[in-house]
Amino acid sequence: MYKITIIAGARPNFMKIAPIIHEIQTATSNGHAIDFRLVHTGQHYDKNMSGDFFEQLQIPEPHANLECSGGSQAVQTANIMMAFETELVANPADLVLVVGDVTSTMACALVAQKLNTKVAHVEGGIRSNDWTMPEEINRLVTDSITNYFFTTSETANNILKGNGVKENQIFFVGNTMIDTLLKQMPNFKAPEVWDELDLKEKEYIVMTLHRPANVDEEGQLKAMIDEIVANTTDLPLIFPVHPRTAQILESLQISHPRLHTVKPLSYLEFNYLVKHAKAVITDSGGITEEASIMNVPCLTLRDNTERPETITLGTNELVGTNPENIKPYLEKLFKGNWKVAQNIPLWDGKTAHRIVEAILKLS
Template sequence: MYNITIITGARPNFMKIAPIIHVLQSAISSGKSLDFRLVHTGQHYDKNMSGSFFEQLNIPKPHANLGCAGGTQAEQAANIMLAFEKELLNHKPNLVLVVGDVTSTLACTLVAKKLNVKVAHVEGGIRSGDMTMPEEVNRIVTDSIADYFFTTSQLANENLLTEGKKESQLFLVGNTMIDTLLKNKSQFKSPEVWDNLKLKPKSYIVLTMHRPANVDAERDLKAMLIEIIKETREVPIIFPAHPRTRKILLNLNIENERLHIIEPLSYLEFNYLVHHAKAVITDSGGITEEASIMNVPCLTLRNNTERPETIYLGTNELVGTNPKNLKSYLDRLFKGQWKQTQSIPFWDGNTAERIAEVIINKLMIK
């Protein structure tokens, strides 16, 4: 029996593991000699940041929840490592599967490798070149010691080859987040704010900001919000705020009848809003992927991106972190001059099947 431990911990992970679990469940039902154990580190514990995703995406209850919530990044990583070491000693698999670039990804990779367990990194090889981002540090360290890499693009493969990985370790499979998006698109449902504000398609903007570089300095965050309000004409701005961001927003005293700060939304509700939005303004890498596939204009409040395909082939533009940059992009948006998305190779809804095929036909026989 080939045993796989799948790691999840934070909101971005849930969309990435769901299709993999569903495909593995099908393989097991068809008689394949494999099994999996789902381990939730507990990095995100809020109902809307975690619980509702499991329900809506039909993710089974984790076999273990390590309960490692809160604290600084170092404290959280240390707590995850201590808890996951005990988990792995009690349930040692053939393979640990980590996804994305959150603290859980890095911490569990370190533990697995120290216990001589092979690690496969889903979404390996993507790079922003910005070492001030915790996610970039997580990616680079994870990829430096992982054994196998399921990649989203040829550029990710090239990054890994440049860093010394072998072609035999790399598997270009696509993007599991898009598997989840396409599978669930017909089930998107309107959130309360849709009816409460009587929103109409293409008549509002969705805003998300959570990165420390954008939200930790109150003065900078306030300047960005003021500019967004100023340059978005008369359309409502819907801002589902991360709990951490919401605390900072309370100190800013920005009140505007068009700015609606709401609680985080479930997966199906949030993507309903994005799907029908005039545009998305965000600093999230994952949202740029989803917006591009849904052909929704996306303005990214960052100076770099680890997902360049969303710019070359998608609807994303890098606006940067200077609020004054917004005007020219929003002028273009309101003039109806935004680019249309093109086909992104392997982002077709079949990524999880390709991952399972590699595991069954290549990794299980090693």
């Protein structure tokens, strides 16, 4: 029996591993000697991750929860490493599969290699080249000790080859986040705010901001929101907001009749809002992927992106972090000049199948 330990540390990780779990279950039912153990490091505590969450994704609740939330980057990394070492010693695996770029990804890869266990990285090779982002450090460290890379783009493949990774270690498979998106699209449901504000198709804008550079700098946050409000005509702005950001907004006394802050939404509710929005304004990498597949204009308030294919082939534009950049992009949006999404290679809903096929060959 080939045993795989799958690591997830934050809610988006579960979106990425759900289709992989489904494919492993299919392979097992087809007679392949393969099994998995799902380990949640507990890195991000999220009250929305109840039993319903796992039911919606049609995956089992984790076999183990290491409960390593809180603390500084260093403290959290250390806690995850100590807890996962105990877990992996008690439940040895042939392969540890890590996804994305959270602290858990890096910490568990390190532990696995120290215990002579091979590591596979889903979303290997992506880079923002911004070392001020903790995620970029996690990517660099993880990829430097990974055995097998499951990549989302040719750009990622070329980055890995440039770093000396051998061709036979790289598997260009596509994007598992899109597998989940395409599977769950029929299940999207309107959140309460849809009826409360009597929202209409393509007549509102969704906003998300969470990066410290945008939300912790009070002057920056205020300038950005002021620019967005000033240049979005009469459309409602729906802003699902983290409690910490809500406190900052309150202390800055930022309010406007069209700016509606709502509590964080479930995956199915949030993507319902994005799918029907005129546009999304964000600083999240994952949302740029989903918006591109749903052909929704996306304005990214960052100076760099680790997902260039969302710009070259998708609906994403890199607006930057200077609030003055926002107006021309919104003018372009309201003139109806936004680009249309093109086909992004292998972002077709079959990525997890390709990953498990590759794992079966490796096993």
